Amino acid sequence: MSEPIFSVWNLTMRFGGLTAVDAVSFDLYPDQILAVIGPNGAGKTTVFNVVTGLYAPTEGEIRFRGQTINGMAPHLIARLGIKRTFQQSRLFENLSVLDNVLVGMAATARHAFVRATARRDLLAQELDRDIDVALELLGSFSAELKQQCLKRAGDLTPGDRRKLEICRALASSPVVLLLDEPAAGMDPRETAELMDDILRVRRLKRGIGIILIEHDMSVVRKTADSVVVLSYGKIIAAGTFADVSSNPTVQEAYLGSSV
Amino acid sequence: MVGGDPYKLVIAPPAQKPALRKLAAVGILTTGFLVVYLIAVLRDQWIVLGLTGLAVAALIVLDRRPAWKWELTDLFARERSVVVVSAAILALLAPLPLRRDPYILHVLVMVGISMILAIGLNFQVGSTGIPNLGFAAFYGVGAYASSLLAIAFALSFWTAIVLAACVAALFGFLIGVPSLKTRTYHLALVSIAFGLVVYILLNNLGFTGGPNGVKGIPAPVFLGQSLFTSVRIFGLAYPMQMNFYYLTLFFLAVTLLAAHCLYHSKIGLFWNAVREDEVAARCSGINVSTAKILAFCVGAFFAGIAGSLYAHYIGYISPENFNMNVSLLILGMVIMGGMDSVLGTCAGAFLLTIAPEKFRALADYRMVAAGMIIILMLMFRPAGIVPRRLRDYRHILARKRETGAR
Numbered sequence: 001m002s003e004p005i006f007s008v009w010n011l012t013m014r015f016g017g018l019t020a021v022d023a024v025s026f027d028l029y030p031d032q033i034l035a036v037i038g039p040n041g042a043g044k045t046t047v048f049n050v051v052t053g054l055y056a057p058t059e060g061e062i063r064f065r066g067q068t069i070n071g072m073a074p075h076l077i078a079r080l081g082i083k084r085t086f087q088q089s090r091l092f093e094n095l096s097v098l099d100n101v102l103v104g105m106a107a108t109a110r111h112a113f114v115r116a117t118a119r120r121d122l123l124a125q126e127l128d129r130d131i132d133v134a135l136e137l138l139g140s141f142s143a144e145l146k147q148q149c150l151k152r153a154g155d156l157t158p159g160d161r162r163k164l165e166i167c168r169a170l171a172s173s174p175v176v177l178l179l180d181e182p183a184a185g186m187d188p189r190e191t192a193e194l195m196d197d198i199l200r201v202r203r204l205k206r207g208i209g210i211i212l213i214e215h216d217m218s219v220v221r222k223t224a225d226s227v228v229v230l231s232y233g234k235i236i237a238a239g240t241f242a243d244v245s246s247n248p249t250v251q252e253a254y255l256g257s258s259v
Numbered sequence: 260m261v262g263g264d265p266y267k268l269v270i271a272p273p274a275q276k277p278a279l280r281k282l283a284a285v286g287i288l289t290t291g292f293l294v295v296y297l298i299a300v301l302r303d304q305w306i307v308l309g310l311t312g313l314a315v316a317a318l319i320v321l322d323r324r325p326a327w328k329w330e331l332t333d334l335f336a337r338e339r340s341v342v343v344v345s346a347a348i349l350a351l352l353a354p355l356p357l358r359r360d361p362y363i364l365h366v367l368v369m370v371g372i373s374m375i376l377a378i379g380l381n382f383q384v385g386s387t388g389i390p391n392l393g394f395a396a397f398y399g400v401g402a403y404a405s406s407l408l409a410i411a412f413a414l415s416f417w418t419a420i421v422l423a424a425c426v427a428a429l430f431g432f433l434i435g436v437p438s439l440k441t442r443t444y445h446l447a448l449v450s451i452a453f454g455l456v457v458y459i460l461l462n463n464l465g466f467t468g469g470p471n472g473v474k475g476i477p478a479p480v481f482l483g484q485s486l487f488t489s490v491r492i493f494g495l496a497y498p499m500q501m502n503f504y505y506l507t508l509f510f511l512a513v514t515l516l517a518a519h520c521l522y523h524s525k526i527g528l529f530w531n532a533v534r535e536d537e538v539a540a541r542c543s544g545i546n547v548s549t550a551k552i553l554a555f556c557v558g559a560f561f562a563g564i565a566g567s568l569y570a571h572y573i574g575y576i577s578p579e580n581f582n583m584n585v586s587l588l589i590l591g592m593v594i595m596g597g598m599d600s601v602l603g604t605c606a607g608a609f610l611l612t613i614a615p616e617k618f619r620a621l622a623d624y625r626m627v628a629a630g631m632i633i634i635l636m637l638m639f640r641p642a643g644i645v646p647r648r649l650r651d652y653r654h655i656l657a658r659k660r661e662t663g664a665r
Contacts, residue, residue: 054538078544079544086539098650099528099649102528113526113553152649169543
C-alpha cells in the first residue's frame with residue numbers, strides 16, 4: 001500500500017483526571033474511508049477536536065504528509081488541507097448557502113486585506129472563480145441546493161444542511177475530510193442519500209482520505225474500507241467491518257446491540 | 260417575478276427602458292432624501308411628525324410587500340452609479356438653503372460625525388459580533404491625540420487627523436489583543452472596563468488637562484483659509500458650520516467607501532463567519548484572532564477620525580464628551596439602525612442625533628420620548644430600521660447565466 005497521508009500515533013488527551021483519548025494510533029491512506037465507531041463518550045469527537053487543533057494533545061503525534069502538526073492552530077491545520085464537519089450542525093446560519101461555501105474556501109484565500117482595498121479587480125476575479133467552483137460543488141451534491149444558493153443557510157432542511165456542511169468542508173479541496181456523525185438525526189432516505197454523497201466525494205476528489213464517525217452501522221458497512229472501534233478512549237478493535245463486527249470485545253462494548 | 264424566491268430574480272429579464280428606470284431610481288431617492296431632510300430641518304412639530312409618520316408608513320409598506328422591496332433593491336443595485344451620483348449631489352446641495360440657520364447646520368455636522376462613529380462600531384458589533392460597550396474610548400483617544408498633537412507640534416489639522424486615526428487604531432490593537440481571550444458577556448465587561456480606564460485616565464493624566472479638558476484646539480485650514488471663518492458664495496455669507504458640514508461629508512464619504520469595500524470582500528465575509536460561529540470559522544481556515552483584531556483596529560481608526568473632527572470643530576474637548584453614555588448612544592445607533600447594515604447604522608445615527616433636538620419642545624420629558632422610541636423600535640422592528648440582508652450575488656449569477664447560455 002502507498003504511504004499514509006495522515007497518521008495518528010499514540011494519541012492521548014487528558015482533561016484533568018479524565019483520559020478521553022488513550023494511546024490511539026491509526027493510519028489513513030489516499031482514497032480510503034476509515035470509520036471510527038464506539039459507544040457514546042468513547043472519545044471519538046475528542047479525536048477529531050485534537051487532530052483539527054481545537055485541543056492540543058497531551059501525548060502522541062499527529063502526522064500529515066510527513067509533517068508533525070501537533071499543537072498547530074486550527075486555521076493553519078485547515079489551510080494544510082484537513083477539514084471537518086461537526087456533530088451538531090455549525091453552519092453560518094445567517095449567511096447564504098453560497099456564502100457558507102465561500103467561507104469554506106478561506107483556507108485558500110490570500111492577501112484578503114490588499115484585495116479588499118487596493119486590488120478590487122483581483123477580488124472580483126477571485127470571487128468569480130470561487131462562485132463557479134462553489135456552484136459546481138453544490139450542484140454535484142444536489143440540484144436543489146444549487147437552486148437555493150442565495151437562501152439563508154439557517155432555513156434549509158436538515159438533510160440539505162448536512163450536505164451544505166460537507167460542501168463547505170470540501171470547498172478548499174482538502175486532502176483529509178473528517179465527518180462527525182453525518183447521519184445523526186436523518187431518516188432512512190436521507191441516510192441513503194448521505195451514503196451516496198460520501199462515496200461520491202471519494203469519486204470526485206481523487207486521493208482524498210475520509211475519516212467518518214458514525215453510529216449508524218448501515219452507513220459504516222456500506223462506505224467504510226476499514227473500521228476503528230473506540231471504547232473509553234482506547235482502540236479495542238481495528239480492521240474491516242466484517243472483522244470488527246464479529247469481534248466479541250466489540251459486541252461487549254456495545255452491550256449486545258446488533259453490530 | 261415574485262419576491263419569495265430570491266433565485267428567481269436572477270433570471271429576471273434585463274431592464275426594460277433604461278432611461279425610465281434611471282429616472283425612477285433618482286426620483287425615489289430624491290423623495291426619500293427630501294422627507295429625511297425636511298424632518299431634520301423643519302421646526303414645526305406637526306409637519307415633522309407627519310413626515311415621520313410618512314417615513315414609518317413607507318417602511319411598513321415595504322415590509323408587507325416583499326416583492327416591492329426586491330424590486331426596489333434591484334432597481335437601486337442596477338442603477339448604482341446614478342444613485343450614488345445623485346445622492347452625492349443632494350448631500351452637497353443640502354446645506355445651501357440653511358444660510359440663516361447655523362444651529363441646524365451644527366446638528367447636521369453632528370449627524371455626520373455620529374454616522375462615522377456608528378459605521379466604525381458596526382465593523383465590530385455588527386460584522387464581527389464583538390460586543391463593544393466602550394467605543395467612546397476610541398473616539399476620545401482620537402480627539403485627544405488630534406488636539407494635543409496639533410497644539411504641541413503645531414501640526415495642521417490634516418496631519419493631525421491621520422495621526423489621530425492611527426493612534427486610535429493602535430489603541431484598538433492594544434485592547435484587541437487581550438480581549439481575544441474573552442467572548443460574549445465577558446468581552447462586553449472588558450470593553451466597559453476599557454472605556455472606564457480611558458475616561459479616568461483622561462480625567463487624571465497631567466498632559467490631557469484633566470477634567471478641564473483641552474482648550475483652543477486650532478481650526479482646520481483649507482487652501483489658506485481657516486474653516487472658522489464664514490465663506491461667501493455669490494455674495495451670500497454662509498456660517499462657518501457649513502465649512503464643517505462639507506469637511507464632515509468628505510470624511511463620511513471616505514468612511515462609507517471603506518465600509519463598502521470591506522463589506523464586499525473576503526474580509527467582510529470572514530468577519531461574518533466569525534460572528535456566526537467562531538469554531539466553524541477557525542476550522543474553515545480563518546485566523547479568528549487576526550480577523551477580530553482587524554475589526555478592532557478598523558473600527559477604532561474611524562472613531563479616531565470622528566474624534567479628531569469633533570475636537571477641531573468644537574474647539575474644546577473634555578473627558579465628559581467620551582464617557583459611558585456616549586458609548587451606549589453609539590451602540591444604540593448601531594442596534595436601532597440595523598447591525599451589519601451600513602445604511603441602517605447611518606439611519607440609526609441620524610435618528611438618535613436628531614431625536615433630542617426634535618423633542619426640545621417636550622422640555623423635561625424629552626428623555627422619556629427618546630426612551631419610548633427605543634422601546635417602540637425594539638417591539639416592532641427588532642432587527643433595526645434597515646435590517647441586514649444576505650449578500651447579493653444575483654447580478655454575478657445573472658451574468659454567468661447569460662454568458663453561459665451562449
